[in-house]
Amino acid sequence: xxxxxxxxxxxxxxxxxxxxxxxxxxxxxxxxxxxxxxxxxxxxxxxxxxxxxxxxxxxxxxxxxxxxxxxxxxxxxxxxxxxxxxxxxxxxxxxxxxxxxxxxxxxxxxxxxxxxxxxxxxxxxxxxxxxxxxxxxxxxxxxxxxxxxxxxxxxxxxxxxxxxxxxxxxxxxxxxxxxxxxxxxxxxxxxxxxxxxxxxxxxxxxxxxxxxxxxxxxxxxxxxxxxxxxxxxxxxxxxxxxxxxxxxxxxxxxxxxxxxxxxxxxxxxxxxxxxxxxxxxxxxxxxxxxxxxxxxxxxxxxxxxxxxxxxxxxxxx
Ligand code: B12
Numbered sequence: 001x002x003x004x005x006x007x008x009x010x011x012x013x014x015x016x017x018x019x020x021x022x023x024x025x026x027x028x029x030x031x032x033x034x035x036x037x038x039x040x041x042x043x044x045x046x047x048x049x050x051x052x053x054x055x056x057x058x059x060x061x062x063x064x065x066x067x068x069x070x071x072x073x074x075x076x077x078x079x080x081x082x083x084x085x086x087x088x089x090x091x092x093x094x095x096x097x098x099x100x101x102x103x104x105x106x107x108x109x110x111x112x113x114x115x116x117x118x119x120x121x122x123x124x125x126x127x128x129x130x131x132x133x134x135x136x137x138x139x140x141x142x143x144x145x146x147x148x149x150x151x152x153x154x155x156x157x158x159x160x161x162x163x164x165x166x167x168x169x170x171x172x173x174x175x176x177x178x179x180x181x182x183x184x185x186x187x188x189x190x191x192x193x194x195x196x197x198x199x200x201x202x203x204x205x206x207x208x209x210x211x212x213x214x215x216x217x218x219x220x221x222x223x224x225x226x227x228x229x230x231x232x233x234x235x236x237x238x239x240x241x242x243x244x245x246x247x248x249x250x251x252x253x254x255x256x257x258x259x260x261x262x263x264x265x266x267x268x269x270x271x272x273x274x275x276x277x278x279x280x281x282x283x284x285x286x287x288x289x290x291x292x293x294x295x296x297x298x299x300x301x302x303x304x305x306x307x308x309x310x311x312x313x314x315x316x317x
Pocket of ligand 1 (some may be wrong): 127268
């Protein structure tokens with residue numbers, strides 16, 4: 001039977017990625033005896049995480065696990081599980097444990113590490129990592145096992161993580177004309193983390209975003225669209241708002257719509273049902289309803305909201 005089923009035995013390429021070095025450097029360290037190495041039944045090298053961390057400490061090579069001492073092993077397995085098995089279950093239970101014990105800085109560091117991990121696309125980080133965890137937080141709060149203060153604390157920590165991740169988005173080339181979007185949460189809705197996720201994904205696609213935050217009067221979306229000549233307006237919804245509130249927003253924005261200032265309207269969030277739109281006037285250039293950032297990311301890649309998205313036929317061919 002294979003001995004190396006432990007999550008803590010790394011392949012040479014995993015070690016290389018963790019230490020930001022070339023795999024051939026790791027092989028040399030193994031051959032020179034700088035790293036203890038074991039072999040699988042099939043003859044492949046396996047290196048224990050603790051040995052990698054010892055080497056990284058000896059040679060002052062930073063890794064994303066540094067802030068988690070002495071829980072590096074837990075974080076390594078949780079993050080790898082999210083990358084390889086597409087399950088954030090371990091990340092969520094680790095984070096929930098830290099939240100209930102008050103290790104909020106560590107929780108923030110975990111989400112920050114996950115949000116910038118090259119193996120986790122940003123839309124998955126938001127849809128499954130952040131939203132999945134916040135649903136658990138909401139349920140735990142509702143059942144009385146989490147205090148309101150703790151729920152506020154974790155919301156603030158995640159806002160901070162998103163702000164940090166935003167600062168790491170590469171700046172667009174100077175002088176480039178960028179498409180413009182207005183992003184905010186529906187009137188009466190104090191939830192703003194979903195809107196922040198939308199802001200970041202747009203900025204990482206090169207958009208200029210005017211972020212209005214939570215609880216924005218519907219007419220203000222229309223007014224800001226006009227003053228900023230925005231190509232896209234994104235409105236975020238969360239319960240206790242309902243599909244009827246979404247429909248109301250579409251109706252009001254439709255009444256304010258001017259053909260001289262065309263734009264695409266994107267609505268999204270965590271509502272249990274979609275609005276019934278058959279009886280509505282839809283004057284917008286396009287209207288998109290999104291249940292996840294994954295769908296939105298795909299639509300942005302397909303040119304959603306970009307005015308006169310010119311397709312260069314030669315380039316496509
Ligand atoms: C954090 C939180 C709060 C915080 C918000 C802090 C903040 N800075 O945002 C505060 C304390 C303010 C709050 C207040 C309230 N909350 Co609250 N809250 C939550 C909680 C725990 C997490 C929400 C969250 O941030 N999720 C994470 C984000 C990333 O997820 P998301 O918003 O769904 O966004 C994702 C997608 O939907 C999508 N998306 C979102 N918007 C858009 C827009 C576009 C254009 C696109 C493309 C995509 C998109 O992208 C995101 C990434 O996947 C939820 C639990 C839950 N199940 O969601 C309860 C929850 C939503 N709240 C609830 C309640 C009851 C309330 C209050 C009424 C409590 C009270 N008595 O005061 C108030 C309502 C205030 C109001 N008028 O809005 C209930 C709603 C129940 C219901 N069905 O009515 C929930 C479900 C908790 C529960 N289990 O009971 N809340």
